[in-house]
Amino acid sequence: MAWRSSSDLSGWDLFAAQKFGIDVGMTVWRVVGGFLFAAVIAVPLGIAMGAYKPIEAFFEPFVSFARYLPASAFIPLLILWVGIGEAQKLTVIFLGCFFQLTLMITMIVSDTRRDLVEAAYTLGCKDTGVIRRVLLPGAAPEIAEALRQVLGLGWTYIIVAELIGASSGIGHMITDSQALMATDHIIAGIVVIGLVGLITDLLFKKVNQRLFSWSLLR
């Protein structure tokens, strides 16, 4: 039965015998967890920076600088500081997503049409009303789009995080397979990463289209 170990069945073997499903689950949870953590802070901060110039002036230099720091370069440092557990993986994703997301949302919110803001003021809105009823709904479709793109970015970081000091996850499986010269498993792992990324992306897109149908009108 030697021919059955050929690569066309290695994917099946991975899931059935090697519990690869658990690895995929771990990876997805890390990406989504780190991403949500980043989004929960970046969305309000980005909106505040986009809406208020002084807040932008205060945070922007640091965030712009931090954006250029590659998250993967922090991995050795994070291992020393927070260990090799889940916290380290989540932090890598957080670092990779947070600064990027904050700056994108700042840009989106500060690009809000000036005339719409003025119209809202003449209709009786105060500052908080303008943020709640003009800046937020107007920027929401683009913020959702930015979230979708940055989630994709999170996927590129997680594998790097899992290549070093991980005991589960797709990246870990790939490093293990490398030691065993199991190229078929490595390729299967890469394909699975691509597929899961694609599926989350499509889901995200569908939800955005459903939520913001007005922005698709021409």
Add this chain to the structure above:
Amino acid sequence: MSRLSIRNVGKTFPGVRRGAAPTQALLPVGLEVADNDFITVLGPSGCGKSTLLRLVAGLEVPSTGDILLDGAPIDGPGADRGVVFQSYTLFPWLTVRQNICFGLREKGLPQAQQRDISERFIAQVGLQGFEDHYPKQLSGGMQQRVAIARALANDPKILLLDEPFGALDNQTRVLMQELLLGIWERARKTVLFVTHDIDEAIFMANRVVVFSARPGRIKAEVASDFPHPRHYTIKTSPEFMALKARLTEEIRVEALAAAH
């Protein structure tokens, strides 16, 4: 007492770059607008007439002078001055009805009342059947009708219009003028209407205020006392033509000055 009192109001914008000369958009002007008056402000492009409107709206702060509405100085924009802009400023994520209710919701009016008021103004601007359309599904003329309804629904003390029909084709513009004038003849709101179209200025107004080229100042004030209700056919009457000839001459001089 006049409703809107513009006293010695001027506006100078600082230079864009450091050290650049400031731009004087508006020389100190004075204008009294009576209750229920319909005033058009006529002038060549870039003469500061829109600046005057934005000052009254509270979207700009005057460099000199005071603006009083019912005796109280204007401090920032507010719901007592409804504005219709030249650009389409409907909120694209809201339907026609939600746009018209925008100010009413801000005031915290109950839903039922919002619905009654929006119903009335949707009928006034002839948009029945389009209540649930989004702005992008409407033509330019329809969007401006919604913008007028949205401003009127708030029941402002004064309605400010900044070349609201400037981006529309000629036929639509004429129909819009009649629509707005019809609303005014019924409701008698105080209106300040900025335009560069001479026909429009005469047809709509009780009084036409002619602006000079930049820096803007009031060059002439001309009564346009055609009886109401006005029919579009008055545009070809001898009186109308005579007034138009006179204003054309006034504006031409200014347009030439602006071009040089």
